[in-house]
Amino acid sequence: MNIEIIKIVGLILVLIELILLFKLLSNKGTIKARSKWLAFFAIITIPIITIFTANYHVFETSKTVQACMSCHVMKPMGNDMLNHESQTLAARHMTNNWIKEDQCYGCHKDYGLNGTLKAKTDGYRHLMRYVTGTYSEPIVFRGEFDSQNCLNCHQGTPSFENLKAHEPVVLNLEKETSTISCTNCHGKAHPTRAQRTPGHSDYDQLMGEGAEFEQITDEDVSSIKAWLTNTK
């Protein structure tokens, strides 16, 4: 569902709730039995719908690149990704329009419902760490990046499947105790920890306002699809 519509629905619900609460308070003690449905809506139904809508809104908006970059410790990742000159994996994916939207979330959310839960759980942990100041720069990725996130897009494409050099990688990934990572051969995804450490010569630039976020259009997407399906 379009996030803008959810935002408008949420605001309307809040407005209705405020009107209802005002009515209830101003008529306190004089509410007639036939008006009790109004109280039911004001105190139970609308708040529940509002909370649900707000949560949904937060869940959706927290997927965006802007949401990730709203914490300053994430700025180096975002700014680097938006820098067309950068050669990091994230920047190359962005520059070449390989992911349409929610680029951070697109690579960092693992597969399926479990992946969503994991991403949201970790997102909440990030938020709490951030607001309580219980972190230090440079921030460090916790756990292990799942190569399946790369395969979600690349598996099945000619450039992945036809490459003989991928054979041992696939064999390793199929193992129960897979140890390999796509980033081993394809390089760093983001600026290094050293670059993200205050005092490094790249730090100020990475923490700057950075480039404007360019929304990828449907036209871009169709041109990428055409390129990907062209197996020449």
Add this chain to the structure above:
Amino acid sequence: MKETSEKLTRRHFVKLSSGVVAVSSMAFGGWGVTELLVDEGPVDSWHKSACRFCGTGCGVMLGKKAGKIVRVRGDKEAHNRGVICVKGSMLAEVSQLEGRATTPKIRVNGQLKAASWDEAMALVAEKFSESIKTNGPDSVAFYGSGQLLTEESYTANKLFKAGIGTNNVDGNPRLCMASAAVGYAQTFGKDEPAGAYDDLDHATCFFIIGSNTYESHPPLWERIMIRKKSNPNVKIIVVDPRKTETAQRADMYLPVVPGTDLMLLNAMAQVIVAKGLYDPGFIEEHVNFNDGGNTVSWEDYVAFLQDYAPEKVASELGLTPTQIEEAAFLFGASKATMSLWTMGINQRVQGVFLNNCISSLHLITAQICRPGATPLSLTGQSNACGGVRDTGSLAHILPGGRLVKKPEHRREMEKIWGVPEGTIAPKPGYDAVNLFRAMGEEKVKACLVMCTNPAQSLPNASRYREAMEKCFLVMADIFEDTETAQYADVILPAAFYIEKTGVYGQTERRYQLIEKLVDPPGEARSDLDILVDLAERLGHGDFISSKTPKDVWDEWRKVSAHSVYNFEGITYERLEKERGLQWPCPTEDHPGTVRRYSTGDPFVQEGRKVQFYGKPDNKAVVFLRPYIPSKEKTTEAYPLYLTTGRVIDQWHTGTMTDKVSELNTSSGRGRFFINPQDAFEANLNNGDEIEVESRYGKMVGKVEISENESPGVIFASFFDPKFLVNAVVSDQYDPVSKEPDYKVTAVSIKRHQPTAL
């Protein structure tokens, strides 16, 4: 009113407090739960190290859990920027391989029997002492490896050359990069390159000759590709008889006939001169010309090149004159040209000449000593540069670029090592091929082989396997199932590289520290411990006074200060913190030297942009090197060329990589790759067995038909012990570098007819 208000306030307060507590509890409780739920990953601690395999020397991060290495990731802070290859990605698996040698073994009545360290080392010392006493010091030898740690190669070299008194110190780097080392030394006065990997980010033209970079040095290829993608005007020229994975991705592919490419280099020089693409100012200031004996003039050089005009040599090269002209134009006219080469150039009977000629192209065009403009020979092993070339652990050299044959160099080292004048023998020792020949002739009676597998890696293998049988062979290795183990009289279980501490030095003069992260299995010991033990038993315990890695390193870096290799400033403490340092690096506050012989190099005089200080007159040498056809020219009897090399999934003789299931499965077994035309003529199908015969031997192997092979050329890799391709490979070698020619062997093939039972 007041009373009511107070009651409301208290109630409100309680309500508000409860609300705040409830919300906070939910928020903080939820946070606590997330901290418990979010996975910490499979690693307890990460440790900086370098890769065990090729000479790219990639920085790696090794993840450790419960005393084992469980993960490998590219080190993003290192020169390779986090990129490693599939072999490096399997280091965790390699570190945990089963079947490690865990106890010394002695051969008794043809059978290897377990022994104590004391028994094994006493026997080794006895045999070495006896041979030295009876037949002189030159009857014993050390055959090392570009995979030993620097401290180990340095100690072996010192023990044998200045302790025992023999220059019989050689090793597998003779098989892979002696031609590059001699080539640099002849052209620039000192071994080791001027350039660095940083040049890959600035080059606008890559001239790749005799290197399948994609398969043999994948992280460097990835860097070239990133350079190319960020600047589509970057051109890649690949010269190779095979249409390798590298050649397939080139802008310009020159499929030369095996063994002829020296003509191409001279032809390119001829075009560069004829089209005015050379730099007279640079030549005047920084270059001399030499015909191999005497200094000659520019005019002599120009006249020499006339025989190599494209139209004269193109046909024999298998190219067209236009292709040569185009390659020469790109080389000379590009803003910054970088040449990369490896075994296709080094493992050749004209290996040194080829190295000279590549450098010459850079010198006449001034494509050197600028970002992106440089010749850079890629290295095959993790520590051939730092451990062997720099420490002088080959039969003809001494530490810091000194030569055995030069009396002043021997005197210098004798003084530094504190041994009497005349201790170091004036005659160079046996190079690899001749060392094993000397074993066959029973001139070398005892040899310590460390960290290498000559029974599989030497050319003309059958001949040298027989030779090994005649020698008292001591082998130190991490495995006891190698081909060489079959010929060993004593097997000493050695530690894997991260089971000991020491320094690796890779292609671009970068030294990196390998720290001990896990204990060796069973009774295995570091090679340094073995050498120190041997020194003590041979009565050189006082001379080999540095007995720990750090002590040896401190000794060696102080020794280096007496040469232009000076890296006294590269201490263990710095290496623990930094991602390797490039020498020269004379002081502890020196940042290291990215580009040698140019501004920033501490040995270049202030105000000079370029100074080839390896030569007394500060001028590099362009040699007039004629093409001499190989003895391995194809004939009616041997109508095809056999060339050997690596594949992406395997490394060297496969003692490590072939034990990793993913790599083993992916590479498949050793086989001959053959062009469809040749397969058609020989009536072969995929999987058929053929008999391949050369002047050196014959063998049987399966074929795979591949359009990537040129007609007239068959290819095989050498990793599979059950497919001993080296049994048919020529042991012709370069007369100067003594490096064997693995790349050009004339062979015949025929369908194999199994003998009926």
